[in-house]
Amino acid sequence: MTQSASPHDLSGRIAVVTGASRGIGEASARALDRAGARVVISGRTQSDLERVASTLTNDPVIVQADLSQPRSGTALAERILSEVGGIDILVNNAGIPMRRTPEQLTEDDVDAVFSINVRSLLMLTVGLGPSMIERGGGSIVNISSVAGLHGPIGRVAYAGTKGAVDAMTRALAADWGPQGVRVNSIAPGIITTAIWEESRNTVPGLIEQLEQGVALKRWGDSDDIADVVVFFASDASRYVTGETLAVDGGMARIGTAKVKLPEMED
Numbered sequence: 381m382t383q384s385a386s387p388h389d390l391s392g393r394i395a396v397v398t399g400a401s402r403g404i405g406e407a408s409a410r411a412l413d414r415a416g417a418r419v420v421i422s423g424r425t426q427s428d429l430e431r432v433a434s435t436l437t438n439d440p441v442i443v444q445a446d447l448s449q450p451r452s453g454t455a456l457a458e459r460i461l462s463e464v465g466g467i468d469i470l471v472n473n474a475g476i477p478m479r480r481t482p483e484q485l486t487e488d489d490v491d492a493v494f495s496i497n498v499r500s501l502l503m504l505t506v507g508l509g510p511s512m513i514e515r516g517g518g519s520i521v522n523i524s525s526v527a528g529l530h531g532p533i534g535r536v537a538y539a540g541t542k543g544a545v546d547a548m549t550r551a552l553a554a555d556w557g558p559q560g561v562r563v564n565s566i567a568p569g570i571i572t573t574a575i576w577e578e579s580r581n582t583v584p585g586l587i588e589q590l591e592q593g594v595a596l597k598r599w600g601d602s603d604d605i606a607d608v609v610v611f612f613a614s615d616a617s618r619y620v621t622g623e624t625l626a627v628d629g630g631m632a633r634i635g636t637a638k639v640k641l642p643e644m645e646d
């Protein structure tokens with residue numbers, strides 16, 4: 381009896397991961413490589429990218445880029461296409477946080493967070509999508525955030541970028557569905573990466589308070605997200621498009637505030 385290939389098998393596919401130099405992007409690049417894909421990794425810091433590439437087994441490609449600059453998404457797409465020809469999987473993961481109250485927020489803050497989290501993400505995607513269509517289809521996985529699903533305090537600009545990512549996910553799924561390109565987003569909850577470093581040090585009690593809002597009562601790690609990236613990248617999710625999946629241990633959509641009703645025992 382012949383064994384049919386696993387729907388998670390990515391052998392022969394070419395994947396791109398932005399923000400692959402650490403955190404969720406690094407874990408996603410490793411997971412895609414383990415599943416058999418050849419992975420193109422991008423980020424600003426060459427030495428970090430080299431460190432990640434040294435852990436990958438399927439002839440990885442490094443394409444360094446700063447996605448904060450105008451036209452950098454388009455330029456990165458062109459460079460990737462000249463390196464590998466065409467791609468099958470795109471993981472739009474690069475992003476920056478922006479913790480500012482409405483009173484603190486400046487035009488420069490808004491430009492900074494929208495340029496990376498939204499503009500470059502979209503222009504990289506429209507630059508690479510046609511190569512997926514030429515190859516008969518593909519999968520785009522956008523990393524958004526639970527911040528785009530609920531109303532986080534003090535993060536209006538960041539939440540706006542992530543809501544935009546989810547909205548673009550649905551719109552592109554409509555545009556490219558007929559050509560076999562699926563587009564989904566993952567909304568991570570609280571994941572232990574460098575993105576939290578500043579808040580950890582400057583907001584007392586933040587870590588513990590956030591954990592209270594998670595049904596599973598723990599922070600996530602980058603592999604918790606990477607495994608879902610592989611699911612969306614692979615044929616295991618072949619009939620799923622335009623979706624946003626919260627991968628948050630039960631945070632965004634579950635109210636876990638502890639309310640004690642009179643008839644409840646301790």
Ligand SMILES: NC(=O)c1ccc[n+]([C@@H]2O[C@H](COP(=O)([O-])OP(=O)(O)OC[C@H]3O[C@@H](n4cnc5c(N)ncnc54)[C@H](OP(=O)(O)O)[C@@H]3O)[C@@H](O)[C@H]2O)c1
Nearest residue numbers: 399401403404423424425446447448474475525571573575
């Ligand atoms: N961690 C969480 O709790 C959490 C929750 C919800 C959503 N997310 C989202 O998940 C994604 C990854 O976050 P993370 O937690 O893994 O963060 P991280 O550890 O800070 O990693 C961010 C990645 O993005 C790259 N990057 C940052 N600025 C860039 C720029 N201007 N141009 C190109 N690349 C840039 C970084 O590489 P270089 O600095 O070397 O360029 C790094 O590889 C982000 O989109 C974030 O919004 C994270």
